[in-house]
Amino acid sequence: MSEAMTLEGVGKRFGDFVAVESLTLRVPAGQIVGFLGPNGAGKTTTLRMVMSILLPDTGHISVLGRPAASEVKDRIGYLPEERGLYRKMTVEKTLRYFGQLKGLAGPDLSRRIAAGLERIGLANWAGTKIEGLSKGMQQKVQFLATVLHEPELVVLDEPFSGLDPINTEALKELMFDLRRRGTTVLFSTHQMESAERLCDRIVLINRGRLLLEGVLSEIRAQFASRIVTLEGEGDFEPLRTLPGIVSAEISGGQAQLELGDSLAPDAVLRRAMEQVRITHFEVHRPSLHQIFVKLVGADHDAGARGGAVAIAPAEGAA
């Protein structure tokens, strides 16, 4: 099975409000997929539909080859955005309870709890009540409860919210662990830096619709801006007249050039090296953050004008 999950034309309304509109996407097995979008984009609603907590009004969902997650609950781990634990239960009992609900039992369960607590550095806290833990520790326990049964698919809704940088790093490591084991991870987030470091693929939605989906590196290439910066000793002025240059800012030993579609950055470099001793050359790579802001901003403008989005670039894998 190559897909851990597919959505086809999935839609959900709450009264007059369209939360998700005809969403189609695939999540290949064994990858970490970031599910991005601004607040209110429909991320949580989509994930809840994936988990069969909400039922879609239209479309089909397939999870681990079955038509609904409710049929394969024991093979999925889900960390909702709204999360909590029983305050009066101990860490160990909490994990045991959730493990049992996921079909684990006996010595196997005990072994997994012990190993899991060891892994997240809470081995000494097994007998402590949840209310005695810090918020970060509680989140780690919750994450452990989500993956204790070694699910094939892990769905995390805003897993980094409320975590300090240290715990954020720890959580990323745990997510890499999952991928090494072959687990598919789908997580939603606002933190572009986290998504950038973790994801194999991203899915970007806004106003309930898909804006962009694909392999992160390909998306980056697609949105690579047409700006290069050159530094060196010599005269940059002749570059100004190069065919295909849209604009140029030249000052002292530095030039920033905006290139037209016909002009490749390496051609500019080759040409520059004929005249100048280059000490620095940079093609500006857009960060995921910039792509996000650009796409979502444009989509909101389109929405404000009443027009449709026409931004999503064609993506081979979609």
Place this chain on the structure above:
Amino acid sequence: MRKVLIVALREYVETVKTRAFLFGVILMPAVIIGIMILSLRISEVTRSEAMPPRPVLVLDRHGAVLPHLERAFEEFNAANPNQPLVLVRPGSQEESFDAALTRMRDGEVEAVLEVSTDAVGGEGGVRLARRGAQLDLWRTLSRMAQEAIVRVRFEQENPPLDREYVLRLERGAPFELVDVATGATGGDEATRALTPFIFVFVLYMGMMGISYGLLTSVIEEKNSRIVEVLLSAVSPLQLMAGKIIGMVLVGATMLTVWVVVGYCGAQMRGMTYLVEARTLVLAVLYFIPGFLLMSSLLAGVGAACNTLKEAQSMSSPLSLINIVPIMLSFQISQYPNSALSVALSYVPPITPFVMILRICGDQRLPFWELVLTQLLLWASVLAAMWAASKVFRIGILMYGKPPSLIELARWVRYT
């Protein structure tokens, strides 16, 4: 089903461990029993306590009653040597009742007893002034005055009448009450009449206990946002079923403890005739669906609300309707086949209470009534569970303003 049991088990264990449960099940009955025993002990102590003599001013306008009263006082003091009464005569034969009251107000005497001139022969009576609500003193003095007057009447009969002879004629025939179900005789009738009430009150406490427990637990899961995590492992129906079963088990535990304690207590005092085994079996048969019905309704209410306060105000109609059989328990158990009793038997939330009261009042209710009420009860349990699971499914993930009853009805219809 396995998951339902896991949820039920957690619900049970975590509830039984709470302080509220310990308080409700063990501490409260213990405190009640403790207080009862203590008050008995205290009244014994009070009765044996030595008290200063209490002066009682006697105004005998008739004249012949006083000697008999004097003898009664002597007999009383012989029987209660540590709490003697002292008979005080008036300063003058003409001392008025009002003047006597003034002496009493000044603290000279404890009580004033006035026997009117025609207390013996005519319609006149006795006046007794006493301080506050000293029931015992009032009873003693009135008994003494009545007896003294009767004695004077017998003395005045001509030819004289033998009092013992009259009493013998008037003595009551020994009277034996037999229970149709147990064949048991004897026992205190007041206790017997009170039993259905105690029985139903215990069940009411149990029902309120689990109602509160269920509301708290649903709201806790909702507020602490545990519910969505749970829903990724179990379906809303499984979750609800688990919680209800867990709570019904809690209720069963609570009642078992009370029934065992109550039964042992009754046995110790030789009062096992009060509750028949058949009644206990029927109580179980009525209260399992009773608990299930109440829990389902409250699970729905709890899921629709965000705070315990909201949930309590939304469930107050349920709590109120449950008080009805408690308030009417005397009428229902005394007249188990009256139109009111029969009609109330078919109001599902209170059916268990009403039926138990009726069964206590009449051990042999028509069999078809038992069957019909059971059917009705179980049908309403299924209907309530069905509706509650719909509300539960929507409400459990809904935050903000709680829905109105009309909105709740819409949830049930459209999901």
